[in-house]
Amino acid sequence: MNEISDQLHGKGRYATRTRERVAQVLHEERRYLTAHAIHELLVARGISISLSTVYRTLELLVGLGVAATRGEESGEISYVFCTVQHHHHAVCRMCGRVEEVGCGPLARFARDLRAGQGFELEDHAIELYGRCSRCTKH
Numbered sequence: 635m636n637e638i639s640d641q642l643h644g645k646g647r648y649a650t651r652t653r654e655r656v657a658q659v660l661h662e663e664r665r666y667l668t669a670h671a672i673h674e675l676l677v678a679r680g681i682s683i684s685l686s687t688v689y690r691t692l693e694l695l696v697g698l699g700v701a702a703t704r705g706e707e708s709g710e711i712s713y714v715f716c717t718v719q720h721h722h723h724a725v726c727r728m729c730g731r732v733e734e735v736g737c738g739p740l741a742r743f744a745r746d747l748r749a750g751q752g753f754e755l756e757d758h759a760i761e762l763y764g765r766c767s768r769c770t771k772h
């Protein structure tokens with residue numbers, strides 16, 4: 635969390651503390667949550683914060699590259715904690731836990747595409763779904 639804390643220093647103590655708390659909740663939960671759900675979690679911890687502040691802070695975290703968004707079927711946007719380095723999200727269908735995974739094997743796939751079809755892979759967007767280690771045990 636230290637490197638993230640460094641990125642969260644804004645003007646004034648209140649702003650910094652607020653950002654840290656929102657980031658901390660996201661970091662601990664490790665699942666996609668709407669601003670509403672995050673707000674409820676903060677309030678449940680006794681933190682007094684308005685929903686609009688939660689929204690603003692989440693947008694800031696996205697801007698800093700420490701949170702990612704996903705559009706839900708309900709039309710709401712949900713947020714998840716993210717590290718800055720390139721990675722993908724492996725989402726557990728059972729509990730919703732989000733793991734960050736690399737995409738090393740894609741390099742080979744890109745080579746095969748180029749050799750086989752002459753297609754030059756420039757970018758990719760992948761989200762993986764399955765069951766996390768905790769949910770496969772039961």
Ligand SMILES: [Zn+2]
Pocket residue numbers: 702715716717721722723734
């Ligand atoms: Zn991420």
Ligand SMILES: [Zn+2]
Pocket residue numbers: 726727728729730731765766767768769
């Ligand atoms: Zn799980």
Ligand SMILES: [Zn+2]
Pocket residue numbers: 720721722736737740758
């Ligand atoms: Zn990748």
